[in-house]
Amino acid sequence: MGISDSRELRGTAMAWLDERTDPRVDFGWLSTFTYDGSRIPLMDRQRGIRKPAGMDAALAIRTTFTPPNQLPPYNDEIGADGLQRYKYRGTDPDHPENVALRRAMEQRLPLIWFVGVASGLYEPIYPVYVIGEEQAELQFALAVDEGQRFITPGTPMDDTTRRYVERITRARLHQRVFRMQVLLAYTDRCAVCRLKHPTLLDAAHIIGDAEEGEPVVPNGMSMCKIHHAAFDQNFLGVSPDLTVAINRDLMEEVDGPMLKHGLQEMHGIRLHVPTSRAQRPDPERLAARYETFLAG
Structure with a gap:
């Protein structure tokens, strides 16, 4: 040939x-x-x-x-x-x-x-x-x-x-x-709301690239685009015990159904994580990121 x-x-x-x-x-x-x-x-x-x-x-x-x-x-x-x-x-x-x-x-x-x-x-x-x-x-x-x-x-x-x-x-x-490894670990579901549409999902970094976060599954979580954006902007946080928290000011706002059902009702739920412990979010990384969320 x-x-x-x-x-x-x-x-x-x-x-x-x-x-x-x-x-x-x-x-x-x-x-x-x-x-x-x-x-x-x-x-x-x-x-x-x-x-x-x-x-x-x-x-x-x-x-x-x-x-x-x-x-x-x-x-x-x-x-x-x-x-x-x-x-x-x-x-x-x-x-x-x-x-x-x-x-x-x-x-x-x-x-x-x-x-x-x-x-x-x-x-x-x-x-x-x-x-x-x-x-x-x-x-x-x-x-x-x-x-x-x-x-x-x-x-x-x-x-x-x-x-x-x-x-x-x-x-x-x-x-x-x-992204592909994180979505596979989370069976193509958002870790927060369980949305199961891969084209609407991202791999959210716990520790971001700018802070030299590694592209490894324990440094990531599968999130739909709205929850990924909220996580990046510190409207949404995840504690080391895998509990979702919504920013206090956001919890007091009144807006449309996306705010109420998509964010405010997520406050206090437990994160959906992989069955494999090796692929679950790293608690130390979560703790460091959660401090940033609380400070914000």
Whole structure:
């Protein structure tokens, strides 16, 4: 399969992913993709870097799910330049999978990144580009946004630019994965009102990005958009014992049904939390955030 065919296949695969009804995908469903009459699974069950037969460059990469409080098998992380890194397969730069990823870099081909959000479930991030290789660190540098493709990895940049690049990386990758993991933990329900419509739900940070809050499930709660906004503005608080509190001034206001039923009647209820203790809100983070709510 030539490079031109490879580009067309990638575009077709990404368009196919755009049409999915469930934002989370698994190996079985990804194995049903067809192109030009042939079935071409988008994920390899055994390998992290997917290169279908007949192609010389990688089509997709994968990061497996890491349960709470466990270390990931590969330490993919954001570099000092704000760009995301993806670790080699093993330590040999000439391993076929690493070569396939290098070919994608040389040919400037878009990739699909399947990031594990639960056991066997993935969030597809695309298009992603390999824009640099750091052999001493056994890793590649990735662009997760079109604008990042024009950055040379590792080059000096001012703090404002670096923070901007990192903010894009977190928004396109880390925060999307964080949202999906939180919604899965809360079975796609608002922790406050039990609303069960994923498109109306957010992952609310207990400790926010500005305070260096980590994008991990114990630092998040699934909330509908009205309760997320109320939480961010300190109209709504959650105590360490998982009790919802509404701002005193708001409790005394008189307005329409949303204020009465959507906020005031939530005062004093107990938060709906995951069955897994490891995924429940961290009490220490809640205590720190609740102090902010009380002070507000």
